[in-house]
Structures are given as structure tokens and as C-alpha cells.
Amino acid sequence: MTTPILLAEHLSKRFDNGVLAVDDVSLTVHPGETVGIVGESGCGKSTTGKLILRLLETDSGYVAFEGKNIGTMSGQRLQEVRKQLQLVPQNPQTSLNPRLTITEAIAFNLRAHRWPKRDIGPRTASLLDRVGVPSAYAHRYPHELSGGQLQRVAIARALSTDPKLIVCDEAVSALDKSVQAQVLNLLVELQRDLGIAYLFISHDLGVVEHLSDRVVVMYLGRIVEESAAGELWQRPAHPYTEALFSSVPGPGRQRLVLTGDLPSPAHPPSGCGFRTRCPMAIGACAEARPEAVAIAGDISHQAACIRIGEGVTAATRIGAA
Amino acid sequence: MSIATRIHTPPDISDARLETPRPSRHRGSRPAPAPTEGTLKVEDLAVTFRSKRKAVEAVRGISFTVEAGKTLVLLGESGSGKSVSARAVMRLYSDAVTITGRATLGGVDLFDLDERAMQSLRGRDIALVPQDASGSLDPLRRVGSQIAEVLRRHEVEHGRKAARQRAADLLAQVGIPDPARAVRSYPHELSGGMRQRALIAIAIACEPKVLVADEPTTALDVTIQAQVLELFAQLQQDLGMGLLLVTHDVGVGRQMADRVAVMYAGRLVEEGPGATVLGESAHPYTAGLLRAVPTPETPRGQLQAIPGQPPAAGEAVDTGCSFAPRCVFAVDACRTERPDLVPVGTSHWAACPVVHGRVPVEVGSPPTKAEAS
Numbered sequence: 105m106t107t108p109i110l111l112a113e114h115l116s117k118r119f120d121n122g123v124l125a126v127d128d129v130s131l132t133v134h135p136g137e138t139v140g141i142v143g144e145s146g147c148g149k150s151t152t153g154k155l156i157l158r159l160l161e162t163d164s165g166y167v168a169f170e171g172k173n174i175g176t177m178s179g180q181r182l183q184e185v186r187k188q189l190q191l192v193p194q195n196p197q198t199s200l201n202p203r204l205t206i207t208e209a210i211a212f213n214l215r216a217h218r219w220p221k222r223d224i225g226p227r228t229a230s231l232l233d234r235v236g237v238p239s240a241y242a243h244r245y246p247h248e249l250s251g252g253q254l255q256r257v258a259i260a261r262a263l264s265t266d267p268k269l270i271v272c273d274e275a276v277s278a279l280d281k282s283v284q285a286q287v288l289n290l291l292v293e294l295q296r297d298l299g300i301a302y303l304f305i306s307h308d309l310g311v312v313e314h315l316s317d318r319v320v321v322m323y324l325g326r327i328v329e330e331s332a333a334g335e336l337w338q339r340p341a342h343p344y345t346e347a348l349f350s351s352v353p354g355p356g357r358q359r360l361v362l363t364g365d366l367p368s369p370a371h372p373p374s375g376c377g378f379r380t381r382c383p384m385a386i387g388a389c390a391e392a393r394p395e396a397v398a399i400a401g402d403i404s405h406q407a408a409c410i411r412i413g414e415g416v417t418a419a420t421r422i423g424a425a
Numbered sequence: 426m427s428i429a430t431r432i433h434t435p436p437d438i439s440d441a442r443l444e445t446p447r448p449s450r451h452r453g454s455r456p457a458p459a460p461t462e463g464t465l466k467v468e469d470l471a472v473t474f475r476s477k478r479k480a481v482e483a484v485r486g487i488s489f490t491v492e493a494g495k496t497l498v499l500l501g502e503s504g505s506g507k508s509v510s511a512r513a514v515m516r517l518y519s520d521a522v523t524i525t526g527r528a529t530l531g532g533v534d535l536f537d538l539d540e541r542a543m544q545s546l547r548g549r550d551i552a553l554v555p556q557d558a559s560g561s562l563d564p565l566r567r568v569g570s571q572i573a574e575v576l577r578r579h580e581v582e583h584g585r586k587a588a589r590q591r592a593a594d595l596l597a598q599v600g601i602p603d604p605a606r607a608v609r610s611y612p613h614e615l616s617g618g619m620r621q622r623a624l625i626a627i628a629i630a631c632e633p634k635v636l637v638a639d640e641p642t643t644a645l646d647v648t649i650q651a652q653v654l655e656l657f658a659q660l661q662q663d664l665g666m667g668l669l670l671v672t673h674d675v676g677v678g679r680q681m682a683d684r685v686a687v688m689y690a691g692r693l694v695e696e697g698p699g700a701t702v703l704g705e706s707a708h709p710y711t712a713g714l715l716r717a718v719p720t721p722e723t724p725r726g727q728l729q730a731i732p733g734q735p736p737a738a739g740e741a742v743d744t745g746c747s748f749a750p751r752c753v754f755a756v757d758a759c760r761t762e763r764p765d766l767v768p769v770g771t772s773h774w775a776a777c778p779v780v781h782g783r784v785p786v787e788v789g790s791p792p793t794k795a796e797a798s
Contacts, residue, residue, distance in 0.1 A: 144646035250734045280502040280673070282751075285717035285730035292726030307646065314719035314728070337721045351651035353676035355700070361655055362648045364602070365616045 107171060108132045109269055109301050110189075114165030115155050117148075122370045125151040127325035130165070133269060136295065138302040140316030140333065142309055144348075146366055148325040149305045153271045156303065157191055158182070169269075187217050190262035194274035196254035200246040206232070206257045207242045210264050217265050231260040235290060252283035259290065269301045277306060288315060309352055313337060318404075321345050324369055324377035327396070331405035341399045341407035344378045376409070384411050457542035460531025460550050463493035463634030463667050465514070470526035472506070472513045474739070481739030483509040485691040486526070491635055493531075494661065496668040498678040498699065501688035502714075504738040507671045508556075510688070511637050514669075515553055516543050530635060549579045552628040556640040558620035562612040568623050569593065569608030575630045595626040600656055618649035622656070629660055635667040636660075642677065654680060675718055679703050687711045689748050690741030693766060697773030707775035710748045746777070754779045 110133040117126040126148040133139045141149045154160040156167050158174055166173050169185050177185060193199040200209050210228045219227070232242055235256040237249075246254055255275065262270050272291070276284045288311065294300060306312050312319055313333050321329040321342065329342040340346040343360075350360040362381045367373055373380050379389040388410060396406040397413070472484040484506040491497040501507040512518060514528045516535060528535040530551055535543065547553075555561045563571060572595055573588035575581075582588040589608060596604035599622040612620055621641065628636055638657070642650040654677065661668055670681055678685055682699030687708065695708040706712040716729040733751040741747040742760075749759040756779055766774040 144648060250737075252734050280735055281675070281717045282502060282714055282731035283734050285719075285728035286732070288719070289726055289728055289730055296726070309647070310719045313721060314723060314725060334721065347648055351647045353647075353650065353654060353674065353680045355679045359651060359655075361651050363652075365618055365649070366646075 106134050109135045109170055110156065110303070111168040111171075112152075112156055112165070113168075115152065115162050115167070116164045117151055117155055117160060118163055124325050124369055124372065126155060126162075127372075128165070129322070129325075129327055131320055131327070131330075133301050133303055135268065136299045136301055137317045138295065138304055138315050140312035140319040141303065141305045141322060142307065142312045142319060142348075143322035144307060144366065146324075146369055147322040148369075149307075149322050150273055152322070153191075153273050153303065153305050157189060157271055159191075183217065187265040188268045190265065190267040190270050192255070192258050192262045192270055192272045192275040195278055196251070196258045197246065199258060200254060200261075202246055205243045205245055206237070206249065206254075209246075209257065210261045213261050213264050219265070227264065231264055232257070234263070234294075235260045236286075250283075251279055252287060255279060255287050256290065259287075259294070263294065263298075263300075266298075267300060269303065271303045271305070273305045274307070275304070276311060277308060284311070291315065309349060321348065324367065324372050326377055327408065328378065329405075329407040330396070331399070331407075335405055339399070339405075341405065341412055342378075342409050343382050343384050343411075345407070347381075384409075386411070457538065457545040458533045460533045460546070460634060462531040463665070464529075464531060465491040465551070465635045465667055465669065466527075466529045467510075467514055468527040470510060470513060470528065471524070472509050472518070473523040475521065475523065482743075483691055483738045484513065485743075487686075487688065487691075487693045488526075489686045489693070489696060491667040491669050492683070493634070493667055494665045495683040496661065496670055496681050498682035498685045499669065499671045499688060500673070500675065500678045500685055500714075502673055502735045504690075504735055504740075505688040506691040506738065507673075507688050508639050509738070511553075511639050511669060511671045515547060515551060515637055517553070545579070548575055548628075548633070549631040550633050551635045551637060552631070552633040554621075554625055554628045554636060554638040554641045556643055558617060558624050558644065559612065561624055562620060564612055566611070567608065568596070568610050568612060568615065572596070572608075572623070572627050572630055575627055579631045581631055591630075592626070595630055596623065598660075599623070599626045599629070600652070601626075618645055618652065621645060621649075621653055625653070625656065625660075629664065629666070632664050633666060635669060637669045637671075639671045640673070641670070643672070643674070650677075657681065675703060675715060687714075690736050691739070692747065693774075693776065694748065695773075695775040696766065697770065697775075701770060701773050707769040707773065707780065708748075708777045709752050709754050709780055711775075713751075 113130050115126055115129045118124045129152055131139060141152060143149045155162045162175065166175050169189060174185050204212060207228050210231055211224050214224045214227065237253055237256050241249060276287050279287060295302065304312060304315050316333045319331060319333050319336055320327050323344050329345045336345055337349060340349055347360045347362045364381045367380055375390040375392055376394050379385040394408040394410045396408045399405040399407055468488045469486050470484055471486050474481045474483060487510060489497060499507045499510060513524050569589055569592045572592035576588045576591055582591050593604045593608045596607045601607045601619055601622050615623065642653050645653060657668065672678055684697065685699045685702040686696040687694050687702065689710050695702055695706065695711045702711060706715060713731040717731060719728055731751050742750060745760040745762055746764050749755040759779065764776040764778050766776045769775045
């Protein structure tokens with residue numbers, strides 16, 4: 105097995121307002137692979153991304169990039185890692201400076217990373233070409249471009265420093281479906297050609313499953329299930345995953361509709377965070393936090409639910425009830 | 426400023442707030458015509474926004490029918506004109522917006538009513554569920570009083586107390602736990618899903634014949650969306666309402682639609698039974714939209730994207746087919762002649778002469794006037 109490019113161990117983050125946004129999250133990304141993080145709003149997926157990028161400081165645990173703890177780095181060394189570790193944010197309308205042309209926006213990133221001056225011009229042009237932005241747009245301002253074009257620019261900017269890992273935080277969520285597909289294809293193509301790894305954060309299950317090698321499902325700050333992509337559609341093990349995937353709209357599917365809302369992350373339930381909405385919850389669920397267990401002896405597929413060994417799924421249970 | 430301007434609702438204001446300023450003062454005046462049944466029929470609707478510099482034709486002549494008790498899904502991407510159509514039908518735009526065509530609800534011509542008569546219909550016979558639950562409720566008033574207002578305004582309940590009780594019943598009906606408490610809550614005290622339910626409660630308060638829902642679940646998480654969609658289906662069954670559901674989400678369309686009307690650049694490109702339009706699409710745009718959404722079977726990186734991007738509202742080319750610049754099937758004629766909706770199957774119409782050169786299975790009455798040509 106190759107050395108992971110990114111190793112995050114036991115990350116936790118509690119904000120000043122008491123919200124425990126991320127609670128003991130560990131994940132691994134190998135070179136050239138895509139790991140998806142999926143979950144609903146408030147589950148901590150974006151905060152996890154920020155902790156990994158060290159845009160936020162973690163309360164506990166550590167993030168290692170290529171085996172080196174980035175939490176203790178500073179100055180030049182951190183800057184070097186940031187070259188390798190880039191971000192494509194959700195909303196390019198707000199993440200690109202409205203007063204810089206798109207060429208200047210990319211050049212800005214290169215200058216920040218002390219790229220040789222004379223390379224910047226040609227490199228910017230070739231990056232825009234690489235992501236499919238016509239050269240006629242090179243000197244336009246963000247407001248003159250469509251959402252899809254802007255997201256390509258944001259990708260070009262992330263690519264500019266030859267990163268090994270790009271964190272995509274809801275990178276295609278704001279796009280119309282017909283354009284979203286173009287951008288997803290571009291991301292896959294870039295990965296194939298350049299060997300970049302992605303940490304792909306999204307609430308869109310279909311998109312995450314399509315793009316990812318492995319998928320992590322988060323609920324209320326914790327990872328509830330982790331598996332190879334594809335498995336989750338076919339054999340979801342955690343009742344939350346099952347409910348999440350069965351909620352995707354479409355005709356004639358057996359649906360497991362949850363009752364109630366996400367509990368407040370400032371006051372999460374004791375034991376298992378999902379127990380207040382879980383159709384399978386029993387008394388013991390309130391007592392201790394469930395540990396991740398391997399599903400059917402497959403350690404690449406793990407879920408944190410104490411009832412997994414019993415061989416009942418939420419759907420079969422509801423059917424019986 | 427004329428009186429008319431004052432009475433008219435400014436654009437983009439929710440149905441809930443719309444009714445704030447006037448208590449039922451129209452009580453002695455000539456009663457507004459009441460729709461006899463619940464069919465909403467829209468013919469040749471066109472909506473143009475004008476500013477000093479330009480005119481934006483957001484909707485360019487669309488026709489559709491929401492059968493009583495059935496669901497029509499208006500499907501389209503941003504800028505296609507779907508929300509504008511829905512709001513125009515409810516007459517939520519001011520006089521500054523040019524609206525032509527006809528919209529009838531159970532035989533009553535909505536565009537022919539004076540503003541006061543329209544106000545008494547709106548909320549009682551046709552009601553709106555807006556997208557943005559947070560922006561559509563008055564943040565300074567309790568949820569219960571916002572529901573009660575609709576009831577009293579339409580004289581469903583007269584007394585304050587009775588209206589409040591009925592508000593709690595409605596909140597229970599839309600699945601809000603502890604409705605007695607929700608009645609006393611301010612909007613910010615409720616979650617997003619609960620606020621959306623409260624808006625639905627306002628909309629169904631008078632048991633309207635038609636509910637117009639504008640992207641009602643787009644802002645919600647998927648598990649909450651599933652709850653709300655289920656609620657719509659339940660309410661429809663209980664109250665026999667027609668539903669005009671505006672969405673960009675093909676999955677939502679599939680799940681909910683009796684019929685689907687697909688919009689592109691202000692026009693309908695395809696209309697027909699939900700399963701047919703979203704199963705065996707007859708228009709390249711609909712087919713392209715379906716293929717662009719990843720399914721578990723799609724090989725990675727091989728999504729069939731539609732090239733280019735949808736035109737912004739009113740910016741589409743209007744000689745020939747608006748979709749032609751992005752269409753893989755386009756021939757020269759597509760760029761010069763505008764295709765009309767023609768029958769392509771059983772009560773199924775599409776506006777693409779290239780793809781279905783086939784003989785119509787059944788020639789029914791066409792949904793647009795333009796087809797006479």
C-alpha cells in the first residue's frame with residue numbers, strides 16, 4: 105500500500121459558541137484517489153475540510169501531509185505544503201476577487217507562492233486553456249463570466265501551483281446540472297492526467313458517488329460510515345446512510361423517511377448522535393458512543409452502529425413493524 | 426403614484442407578506458368570482474421585464490394545464506423562466522412588468538380580475554409556497570399569527586381565538602411536532618424544514634384548489650426534502666389540490682409529476698406525462714439534462730454534459746431554436762426556423778423537428794396556439 109498523501113487523525117473542533125462541529129474524525133487520502141465526504145448541512149464536512157487545509161486550527165488530533173504534521177509547521181515550510189494542498193471553494197462569485205481579471209486572479213496565487221516572474225504569464229494562459237476557458241475571456245472580470253466558467257477559473261487557480269491534493273468544497277453544487285456535468289468531467293480528466301488526489305466535499309450523493317473511490321458519511325460532526333463508492337448505494341450499513349440514500353428523490357423507490365430534524369450540534373445527544381431520529385434506536389444507543397466496526401469482515405467498509413452485528417437494516421425493520 | 430401602484434404587490438414578495446396591509450375591507454363590495462373547479466389553464470403566457478436600457482423577455486409564450494388534483498412539474502435550469510411563469514400566473518408582479526396571455530382557474534380569468542378580486546382569490550383558491558422559507562416569513566411576528574392572518578383575511582375563521590386554534594391544527598397537519606408551541610414561535614426559532622412546513626401551512630390554510638410551489642425543497646437537506654415531498658403528496662390526496670411544482674431537480678420531477686413541462690430560454694421544449702418525458706424524452710435538451718445527472722451506473726468522468734451553458738434570462742438567441750447553439754442534433758434549419766410544439770406521442774408534445782420525424786401517434790388538441798401554423 106502506498107503512503108497516504110493525507111492522514112488526518114482524531115480531528116475535533118469546537119467553536120466558541122459551543123458547537124462541536126467536528127468530533128474525532130479520522131480519514132486518509134492516497135495519492136491520485138478521490139475521497140468523498142457527504143452529509144447534510146451542519147454535519148461538519150466543510151469544517152473538516154478547513155481543518156485539513158489548516159484554515160482552522162484543530163482542537164485535538166493532527167493532519168499529516170505526506171507524513172509531516174502540518175499543525176506544527178509555520179513560515180516557509182507551511183507555504184511549501186500549501187502549494188501542494190489547494191482549495192476549490194463552493195462559490196466562485198464570492199471567492200474570486202471582483203476587481204481582478206481572471207488572469208490576475210490566477211497570477212495572484214502564483215505570486216503568493218513566489219513563482220518565477222517570467223513564467224507567470226505563459227503559465228496562466230496555459231492553465232486557462234487546460235480548464236477550457238477561451239482565451240478571449242482571459243482579461244475579463246468575474247462578473248462577466250458564467251458560473252460554470254468561473255468554477256473553471258477557480259480550478260485553474262487551484263491547479264496553478266501543481267498541487268497533489270485539492271479540497272473541493274461543494275465545488276459544483278451551485279451549477280446547473282448541464283454545466284455541472286462538464287465540470288465533473290474536467291475534474292476527472294485532470295486527475296487522470298496529473299495524478300491529483302481530491303477530497304470532494306458535497307451534500308449531493310449522486311455526485312459524490314460518481315466521483316469518489318471512497319466515501320465518508322458524516323452526521324453531527326462524526327463519521328458514521330466509510331466505504332468504497334458504490335457500496336453505499338447497494339449495501340448501506342448505517343441506518344443514517346440508508347435513510348440518506350433512500351431520500352434521494354425519484355420514483356417508486358422504497359423510502360426510509362426520517363422523522364424530525366438534526367439535533368443542535370451545541371447539545372448533541374448522548375451516545376450515538378443519530379439515535380434521536382433512528383428507527384432502530386434502542387436504550388443502549390444512548391449509553392456509549394458507537395465504535396466503527398468492519399462490515400462483513402471487510403475493513404474497507406466500516407460503520408459506527410451498535411446494532412450492525414444483528415443483521416437488521418432499518419428498512420427491513422420498518423417493513424416488519 | 427397612482428392608487429393602482431400602491432395596491433400592487435412589488436415583485437418577489439411572498440404570498441405570506443402580501444396580505445399584511447389590508448384587513449378584509451372588501452366585505453360589502455361585489456363578491457369576487459369564485460372558480461367552480463380546480464383546473465388551472467395557462468395559455469400563451471409571456472412575461473417581459475423592461476428597464477430604461479433593455480427589455481428582458483423572461484417567458485416567451487408558454488401554455489400548460491394543471492388538471493384538478495394533479496401535479497404539473499415545471500422543470501428547467503436557472504434563467505429558463507420557470508419561477509417567473511409561476512409568479513406571473515399568481516399576478517405577483519407590478520404593472521411595470523408586461524404580462525400577456527391568459528390564465529384561468531376553474532373558468533375565472535385571473536388576468537381579467539381587478540386587483541381586489543385577485544387578492545381575494547389569491548391564498549383562497551390559488552396559493553404560493555415560495556422557495557426561501559427564511560425570507561418569506563415575517564421575522565417579527567409569531568408563526569401562528571401569520572397563519573391566522575390568512576384565515577381571517579379570507580374569512581375562514583373570524584375570531585382571533587378560533588383562528589389561532591386552526592393555525593395550530595394546520596401546523597399539526599403539515600407534521601410539525603408540538604404545534605401548540607410552534608404557533609407561539611418566531612420564525613428564527615424553527616429549523617429550515619419547519620419553516621418550510623409553516624409556509625406550506627399558510628398556503629393550505631384556505632384549502633386552495635391549486636398550490637403553486639416554487640422550488641419548495643431546494644434549500645432543504647435531502648432527508649428533510651423527502652419529508653416535505655411526502656407531505657405534498659399526502660396533502661394533495663387529502664385536499665384534492667392541483668399542484669404546480671417548479672423545480673430544477675429531475676429527481677424531484679420524476680417522483681412528483683403527473684405531467685412535466687420542460688422550459689428552456691423562456692419556452693416550453695417538451696410537455697407530457699412525467700414517466701414519458703423523463704423516461705423517453707423527445708427533445709434533445711430534456712434527454713441531455715437526464716444524461717448529465719450522474720447515476721450509479723455512469724462510468725466516472727463520462728457524464729454526457731450538454732456543451733455550453735444555459736442562456737441568462739432573456740438573453741437567448743431568438744431566431745430559430747434557442748437550444749440550437751448547444752444541440753448536437755442541430756441542422757441549419759434549427760437556426761432559422763423556430764420549432765413549434767408538435768404531438769410526438771399520447772398527450773406528449775415536443776418542439777424539435779429533427780429528432781422525431783416520426784408520425785404522431787395521436788393527434789390531440791395541441792397545447793399552444795402557435796401550433797396552428
